[in-house]
Amino acid sequence: MLGCTGHPQVRTPELDALVARGRLYTQAVTPHPFGPMSRAALMTGVPSPRNGVKEYYDPLPAHCLTLARRMQAFGYRTAFFGKWHLAARDQKAPLVGESHARMIVPPQNRGGFDFWEGFESGFLLNDPWLHGSRLPQPVQVRGYQSDVLCERAAAWWRERRDDKPTLLVVSLEAPHPPYAAAAPVGESPTPESLELPANVPRGALEPRVRAELAGYLRHIQATDAAIGRLWRMVSLANEPIRFVFTSVHGDMHGSHGLFRKGWPFEESVRVPFLVADSGHVDAAREERPFSLLYVNELFSSWAVGRERELTGDPVPIGMPSVVRLPWQCNYTWRGLRDAKHKVVLNESDALLFYFDLESDPYELKNLANDPRRSVEAAAWRRKALQLAADYF
Helix, strand or coil: CCHHHCCCCCCCHHHHHHHCCEEEECCEECCCCCHHHHHHHHHHCCCCCCCCCCCCCCCCCCCCCCHHHHHHHCCCEEEEEEECCCCCCCCCCCCCCHHHHCCCCCHHHCCCCCEEEEECCCCCCECCEEEECCCCCCEECCCEHHHHHHHHHHHHHHCCCCCCCEEEEEECCCCCCCCCCCCCCCCCCCHHHCCCCCCCCCCCCHHHHHHHHHHHHHHHHHHHHHHHHHHHHHCCCCCCCEEEEECCCCCCCCHHHCCCCCCCCHHHHECCEEEEECCCCCCEEECCCEEHHHHHHHHHHHHCCCCCCCCCCCEEEEECCCCCCCCCCCCCEEEEECCCEEEEECCCCCEEEEEECCCCCCCCCCCCCCHHHHHHHHHHHHHHHHHHHHHC
């Protein structure tokens, strides 16, 4: 969902400008298309459930080796701003609203970051509640959440008083439900003007698809603007900066008649991954698969001055549990994805989906039971089993 990749309606001028000076991984995926599982994998480089997060409410183990602790071992100062979503939450409290937004994440459960300021969850895209290293109790800050977090993170960056190498993580919630939440944008697509993808069935669900997708695009535009301001504010300093942008999952938005996340389809699994440097322009596109599982190793390489090729072929994907919330994926699965194929196994390791992504990018034809493709499907199932054994 980037303008620079040819999406017909989304406007992302700030990210497009970063893509023009950096490297865009066009085949990046999340290992688990659901928030806590993906965040845990991103923070540790270890897939779920091996990282300790199998279920939606599982907290990240307090003393696991996180990205912050890895970088501290290389002499880095570390800071985190924004949505955490990796602490132990009250399962009886409403997911949306102040109950989770105002809950305090104990210092020992903040992933080892030297500085931490954020919130557990709550889905408040406006006027977020923040607490942390300098805010012992939650404080509500007025404004659009992405603006608030980017501005506070940039201010912290400028307040540093030495040239110690620094890792700053800014975790933005938008674009995320509730899509009807206000977003500070000018002109944006209306529900009626949207061009729906070929895999969105027309009919009774179409009004909902159009309304939610229009809201999604508004929040993408507003967050794109916030990211642009963050980039400009941190790059004012006379120091080399490497800027990385990604997401932990997508959203179905009616594709295949489905909504939300956890599903093994591209709308849920594919994510952006962008790397840009302040010092030079090196526009490039990486077409080989890349997983968020590689982020820890990638950053560790950068910390010692090495540029590493960490693209994999294929990469693992899976959902270790069913999240008992409306519209989410209602089965567990695991499999693999490369640049041209996707293989998905069910909980019994039977072949559930086999897609030829090159000829069928909208995943309209499942080849799992096609007798003409049975030999290759069986071979891909064996590859998926081996990869799943290695990772999950």
